[in-house]
Amino acid sequence: MPLNEPTTTSRAVQFESFGGPERLRLREVAVPQAGPGQIRVRVAAAGLNPMDWFMTSDPETAARFGLRLPCGFGTDYAGTVDQVGAGVEGFAVGDRVFGGVLSRAVADHVLVDVAGTIAAGGEAYHTPDGVDDRTAATLTIAGCTAAAAVAVVKPGPGDTVLIGGAGGGVGVFAVQLARRAGARVIGTGSAASAEALRALGAEPVTYGEGLVERVRALAPEGVTAALDLHGTDTVHAARALGVPDHRITTIATQIDGITPANGANGTSALGEIATLIAEGHLRVPIAATFPVDQIRPAVELQAARHVHGKVVIDL
Incomplete structure (x- = not known):
């Protein structure tokens, strides 16, 4: 009833x-x-x-x-x-x-x-x-997509992950999941998003021309994985920084040699994500x-x- x-x-x-x-x-x-x-x-x-x-x-x-x-x-x-x-x-x-x-x-x-x-x-x-x-x-959609993207590159302790579009709906999950896996995260966004990205655990860097140089200045020891959650700019920057294709993923486009994330593969993570939120470990x-x-x-x-x-x- x-x-x-x-x-x-x-x-x-x-x-x-x-x-x-x-x-x-x-x-x-x-x-x-x-x-x-x-x-x-x-x-x-x-x-x-x-x-x-x-x-x-x-x-x-x-x-x-x-x-x-x-x-x-x-x-x-x-x-x-x-x-x-x-x-x-x-x-x-x-x-x-x-x-x-x-x-x-x-x-x-x-x-x-x-x-x-x-x-x-x-x-x-x-x-x-x-x-x-x-x-x-x-x-559902953002959590599944972020979990699938993170699963493609398998970040862990010792990794430095570049996340393009880190302040967007998928990015806010991806940053925190990568950080929970033990990785250092550099997140692209506008200058206005810097504090919001820091609050999620990412080190902010502005997108656009000169991105590669700005990332190198932040991480002179190198970047080891990348998630492009917006288009293709982060993929091109990651390749220029020496990240191998098998540790790069996209959600909004397909690029030869790059494995795109499939949100349908991330549904198994939804229960864990919801529990992490309930316990105050993810916001x-x-x-x-x-x-x-x-x-x-x-x-x-x-x-x-x-x-x-x-x-x-x-x-």
Whole structure:
């Protein structure tokens, strides 16, 4: 049974046509009902990621991800189970959960197949005590991607890791995971992000022309691994600094000789990441929160790629 009195309508952010934030609409929709093998989650918060607006930026890209109109928006969610379908084990009404549902998270209610994947049916994990819903809503895509990127280069004590885009949504996890593995971390960002990067445990260096020289000045003994979390500039800098290709990874592009990180390989780390947050060993900077009716400015802020941390929608 639902936690609250049943309602017949619910809010969901949707596209009627694919494009930029100006195409997003907050709609009244029918409340979905959990079928066999499904749970229904009353969403409290949804975290934004670059993939959200990239996937829905035009019809051709949307088709590559299997998205059709009318289409929802957002993937990371956190909230409370309020309905359980037949045959579901491990989840009960009232459980706090977080996870990912491809391009439909920014809604009052989402259905999740408990045996599904983010791309097919969704995923749900129990939210540990000590982790609030806003924080839990930032974990799935960024946490999985960061864990996968760190796993590619396998940092450890004695390593100096260069992380490009260290202050972004994935970067804030990657910096801390690399530091927990014992590595020294040099993180690229704007001059304004320097203090935020230091707070995460990284030594800041400004990106742009002259990056190689600035990194050499910080680490004259050399750099041993690199994560490019934005484009290709960090890859080129790492190669110029003598980092071998097998210890370089990317998340936003593919380069011959470089192993890209696959976030699907990082899902096993989500429980550990959530536990580290609950125990105070890992922190998630939340750059801004917006009510759901302010979805457009929230997406515009996140898409500008200048925020230090995560952007979250409250529902």
